[in-house]
Amino acid sequence: MSYRHTIRQRVYEFPDLKTLLAKASPLRSGDVLAGLAAETYEERVAAQLTLADVPLRNFLHEALIPYEQDEVTRLIMDTHDAAAFAPISHFTVGQLRDWLLAEATDTAVLQGLAPGLTPEMVAAVSKLLRNQDLIALARKCEVVTQFRNTLGLRGHLATRLQPNHPTDDARGIAASLVDGLLYGSGDAVLGINPATDNPRVVRNLLEMLDAVREQYQIPTQTCVLSHVTTTLQLIEQGAPVDLAFQSIGGTEATNASFGVHLGLLQEAYEAALSLHRGTLGQNVMYFETGQGSALSAGAHHGLDQQTCEARAYAVARHFKPLLVNSVVGFIGPEYLYDGKQIVRAGLEDHFCGKLLGLPMGVDVCYTNHAEADQDDMDTLLTMLGVAGCTFIMGIPGADDIMLGYQSTSFHDALYLRHTLGLRPAPEFEAWLQQQGIFNEGGQLLPAPEKHRLLTQVSG
Amino acid sequence: MSDTPTPLPENPAPDPWLGLRRYTAARIALGRTGTSVPLRELLAFRLAHAHARDAVYSLLETERLLGELEEFKLPIYHVRSQAENRSQYLQRPDLGRTLHEDSSRALQDSAPASSDVALVLADGLSATALNQHALPLLRLLVPRLQQASFQLAPLTVAEQARVALSDEIGVALHAQLVLILIGERPGLSSPDSLGAYFTYGPRPGLTDDARNCVSNIRPEGLSYPAAAEKLFLLIQESLRRQLSGVKLKDETGLLE
Numbered sequence: 001m002s003y004r005h006t007i008r009q010r011v012y013e014f015p016d017l018k019t020l021l022a023k024a025s026p027l028r029s030g031d032v033l034a035g036l037a038a039e040t041y042e043e044r045v046a047a048q049l050t051l052a053d054v055p056l057r058n059f060l061h062e063a064l065i066p067y068e069q070d071e072v073t074r075l076i077m078d079t080h081d082a083a084a085f086a087p088i089s090h091f092t093v094g095q096l097r098d099w100l101l102a103e104a105t106d107t108a109v110l111q112g113l114a115p116g117l118t119p120e121m122v123a124a125v126s127k128l129l130r131n132q133d134l135i136a137l138a139r140k141c142e143v144v145t146q147f148r149n150t151l152g153l154r155g156h157l158a159t160r161l162q163p164n165h166p167t168d169d170a171r172g173i174a175a176s177l178v179d180g181l182l183y184g185s186g187d188a189v190l191g192i193n194p195a196t197d198n199p200r201v202v203r204n205l206l207e208m209l210d211a212v213r214e215q216y217q218i219p220t221q222t223c224v225l226s227h228v229t230t231t232l233q234l235i236e237q238g239a240p241v242d243l244a245f246q247s248i249g250g251t252e253a254t255n256a257s258f259g260v261h262l263g264l265l266q267e268a269y270e271a272a273l274s275l276h277r278g279t280l281g282q283n284v285m286y287f288e289t290g291q292g293s294a295l296s297a298g299a300h301h302g303l304d305q306q307t308c309e310a311r312a313y314a315v316a317r318h319f320k321p322l323l324v325n326s327v328v329g330f331i332g333p334e335y336l337y338d339g340k341q342i343v344r345a346g347l348e349d350h351f352c353g354k355l356l357g358l359p360m361g362v363d364v365c366y367t368n369h370a371e372a373d374q375d376d377m378d379t380l381l382t383m384l385g386v387a388g389c390t391f392i393m394g395i396p397g398a399d400d401i402m403l404g405y406q407s408t409s410f411h412d413a414l415y416l417r418h419t420l421g422l423r424p425a426p427e428f429e430a431w432l433q434q435q436g437i438f439n440e441g442g443q444l445l446p447a448p449e450k451h452r453l454l455t456q457v458s459g
Numbered sequence: 460m461s462d463t464p465t466p467l468p469e470n471p472a473p474d475p476w477l478g479l480r481r482y483t484a485a486r487i488a489l490g491r492t493g494t495s496v497p498l499r500e501l502l503a504f505r506l507a508h509a510h511a512r513d514a515v516y517s518l519l520e521t522e523r524l525l526g527e528l529e530e531f532k533l534p535i536y537h538v539r540s541q542a543e544n545r546s547q548y549l550q551r552p553d554l555g556r557t558l559h560e561d562s563s564r565a566l567q568d569s570a571p572a573s574s575d576v577a578l579v580l581a582d583g584l585s586a587t588a589l590n591q592h593a594l595p596l597l598r599l600l601v602p603r604l605q606q607a608s609f610q611l612a613p614l615t616v617a618e619q620a621r622v623a624l625s626d627e628i629g630v631a632l633h634a635q636l637v638l639i640l641i642g643e644r645p646g647l648s649s650p651d652s653l654g655a656y657f658t659y660g661p662r663p664g665l666t667d668d669a670r671n672c673v674s675n676i677r678p679e680g681l682s683y684p685a686a687a688e689k690l691f692l693l694i695q696e697s698l699r700r701q702l703s704g705v706k707l708k709d710e711t712g713l714l715e
Contacts, residue, residue: 029550165483172483179476179487333549368511368645369549369584374504397486397496397504404646406508409486414494444494447474454476 001062005050012046018064020054021120022304023047024127026344030292030305030335037304048128052094056085059120065301070252071262076118076314084116093124100125100137100355107142114357119250119310122352126306131383134347138387141354145322146281147221147242149187149427152359152390157422159394159413160323160361161186164402168195170208174457176396177212181453183410184437184444185394187428188323188361189243189286191223195402202226203239210240212456216435219427221278221322223286228260228268235271242277243286243322244268250289250311253299262315269319280427283322283359289313290327291345292335305335306345310352317358323391324353325361328380330405332367339376342366346380350389361391365407374398374406381408385416392416414444471497484648504647511645514585516545524580524616527594531601534569534613538562538628542619555621558628566615566631575698576604577612577634581620585642588653592677593640596653599687607695622656622670629661636698637661638690643674651677655690659703669704671697 003014014020022036024047031037038044060080065073088096099105126134144152151158163176173192180186190209194202202224209222221242226234228246235241246265247258255261265285272284294300294308303311309326316324326349329342336342346362353360364381366372381392398409416422423429423442432438435453439445474488489500496504521537528535539562542548542555558566578601580593604611612632617624622639629637638657646652653676658669671693676686697703 033551033553163485165485169482172485175479175482176485176487179474179479179485182474182476334552337550368508368647369515373508395485397489397500399486399504399507399647401484401646401648404644404649406647409496411489411491411494411496414491418494444491447476447490449475454479457479457482 001058003050003054005046007042007046012043012050014047014050017054017058017062018303018307020047020051021064021124021127021307024051025304025306026127028305028335028341028345029333029337030295033334034295034300034305036302051124052092052097052128054093054124056088056091056093056096056121059118059124064120064303064307065251070301072250072252072255072311072315075262075318076120076311079318080118081115084113086116088113088116093121094128096121096125097128097133101133105140107140110141110355111357114355117356119314119352119356120307122355123307123310126310126348126352129351131344131347134351135383135387138351138354141388143354143357143359143390145283145359147278147283147322148280149219149425150280151188151322151425153426154388155421155423156425157385157389157413157417158188158361158391158425158428159185159410160188160325160391161190162193162393162395162400162407163190164193164395164400166195166402168201168205170204171457173205174208174212178453178456179396180394180410181218182437182447182451183394183414184424184432185410185413186218187220187425188391189221189223191225191245191286193225193403197226197230199230199233202230203234203237206234206239206241216453217431219431225286225288228264232268232271235275240277241272241275243284244272245286245288247288247293248312248315249293249297249299250308250315251294251299251301251303253301254294254297254308255315257297257299262318265315265319283320285319285321286323287316287321288325288327289316289349290331291349292331295335296331306348309349310356313353313356313358317356322359323361324358325363325391326350326353327363327365329366329370329372330363333370336370338371339366339373339379342370342372343376343380343383347383347387350384350387354388359390362389363393363407365393365405367405377406377408381412381416382419385420385422417442470499507647510650511647514587514642514645514650517586517590519582519586519616519618520590521616521618524590524593528614528616531597531614533611536566536613536615538566538615539618540620540624545619548619552621555619556623558624563627563631566628570632571612573633574612575609575635576694577615577629577632577637579615579617579625579628579637579639581617581624581639581641583620583622583641583654584644585651588642588651588677589640591651592653592683595683596640596676596687599683600690603687603691604694609698623665625656626658626661626663626665629658630663634661635659636694636703638694649675649677649680652680653677655686657690657694657697657703659697659701671703671707
């Protein structure tokens with residue numbers, strides 16, 4: 001079905017929904033690279049004007065990637081909750097935008113709505129939103145998940161402590177880990193990106209993290225971000241796996257490029273659940289996503305990168321994850337060219353994830369070949385803090401010496417918590433106070449000369 | 460370090476666990492003022508980022524390189540990709556993988572009938588890396604290849620190049636194997652890291668799984684002699700088995 005709009009006698013015609021969505025997307029280099037972006041500023045707004053009038057029902061009848069060809073499409077269609085959708089079933093995309101922003105549409109309403117929304121509807125409405133709308137709406141959402149602590153409560157901000165080391169050196173990792181804990185980081189997860197996917201190395205890291213967590217009774221969870229097949233193998237061998245991690249995308253072919261499919265994710269989900277390691281809750285999955293991964297794998301089917309990204313959230317939510325984060329600026333300038341594009345994409349991803357019911361965090365980050373710097377990261381970080389982002393990364397000095405990119409530091413998290421009055425996960429905050437790291441007011445105490453955590457590395 | 464800013468009076472001290480830095484190059488025990496990093500750390504970070512940014516925008520010292528490459532007594536080509544400038548190069552990797560029409564014609568007009576190994580020197584994401592490390596590496600690698608009686612194709616210096624540009628160059632030069640030395644994406648503490656990628660049976664359209672890579676070639680990383688030795692052994696094996704990529708990696712054990 002084609003869509004059209006006339007501006008000053010010029011007729012813009014968009015042959016199908018996916019073309020319309022792509023043309024309506026705010027400018028980013030990845031869509032230009034894919035040949036999908038609007039050719040002119042006017043065409044982009046024409047597409048947005050057209051999109052505003054598209055009935056939401058169309059998204060249930062016009063699959064962007066055919067049902068027969070793509071298991072993510074099948075997942076989206078087959079799990080759509082018609083009852084949850086009913087209250088907005090007569091809306092257009094534009095009407096959804098206005099309704100979402102209305103005062104009466106509160107947290108409870110949005111929580112009830114989530115299963116009735118498809119990722120394409122959410123992507124569509126996001127294309128009509130300004131940055132402040134993306135922030136205001138995400139702030140209205142509250143998605144709470146639990147494993148050994150409680151994440152996502154309003155007024156709280158968690159961090160993933162990411163103590164990576166280029167050769168997976170245990171003492172090098174422990175040094176960054178202790179540094180982060182003494183700065184109050186690590187409530188979302190203590191999570192290492194291993195330099196190798198070698199199962200023996202991954203197992204050693206898992207055991208090291210688990211031993212530290214046990215010894216100091218830290219109310220958090222640990223994860224080594226290896227491929228899900230490695231994690232499955234290690235679960236079988238009895239390794240201490242809290243969370244099963246996997247990078248995912250929004251099309252079957254993207255997931256195939258990551259070496260996964262929905263059946264495999266289900267297997268990992270069930271295996272992690274079977275360990276019953278969560279003390280407060282059973283959210284056992286950790287997913288990472290990022291705009292551009294589908295195009296990078298040649299697996300985008302003519303969809304713009306932001307719509308592909310939103311579809312990845314449908315994959316994520318099927319497995320009730322503890323954590324999902326968009327690694328927004330990691331992919332490079334051919335997908336998100338500069339600070340402006342990274343900021344926009346970060347806010348879009350956070351909004352779309354939250355509206356779909358995900359515990360959404362963002363890796364506020366950039367590479368050295370992107371036109372971005374720490375000032376851009378401060379902008380996005382602050383906006384995400386206002387938007388109620390579930391978690392950010394905590395990396396020593398914002399410099400990941402293994403992955404070779406810049407993200408957010410332990411200090412950045414302190415800045416955000418202090419400036420906006422945000423607290424760590426309640427159980428973790430109690431631990432920080434008990435350890436003499438934070439005071440009652442949630443402020444970092446002066447650095448201790450000797451802390452028992454330090455014996456972990458130097459002892 | 461001479462380029463570190465002079466410490467300010469009352470500069471906030473690093474954290475008491477500064478000693479842990481012997482275990483990692485990560486920026487730990489930074490200390491703080493309020494919730495912010497001390498100024499010396501802020502500026503040290505900014506300087507590292509400046510080095511990385513300058514590396515991305517650095518240019519090949521083509522005149523010097525072309526002059527010094529003459530010592531290998533091989534014909535030398537100077538080519539460029541279809542990316543017209545850095546901004547376009549960064550946003551359109553496809554253009555960086557394709558030879559400019561003039562370069563393509565020049566190569567085809569004067570290419571040798573056949574050769575074993577074609578060597579390509581490319582800017583990639585850090586011309587600084589190539590400017591600094593390509594010649595010292597080639598001075599160790601080229602003699603070893605020649606002693607092993609491999610026939611070398613003309614040398615090629617390529618501007619605004621991505622790794623896959625070497626496929627097209629390899630085809631044009633009728634080379635069995637093409638090796639491209641190329642500046643890697645600069646890290647915050649490694650603005651000059653050189654990568655070496657080789658491909659057996661190059662042809663346009665190949666993906667990374669058809670190649671092997673030796674990376675982080677620089678004095679603070681993989682030394683010139685170690686890199687040259689590793690590359691020589693891998694290339695020898697690749698030519699003998701007539702393959703490169705994942706299979707070679709799995710079977711030689713030379714790469715992690």
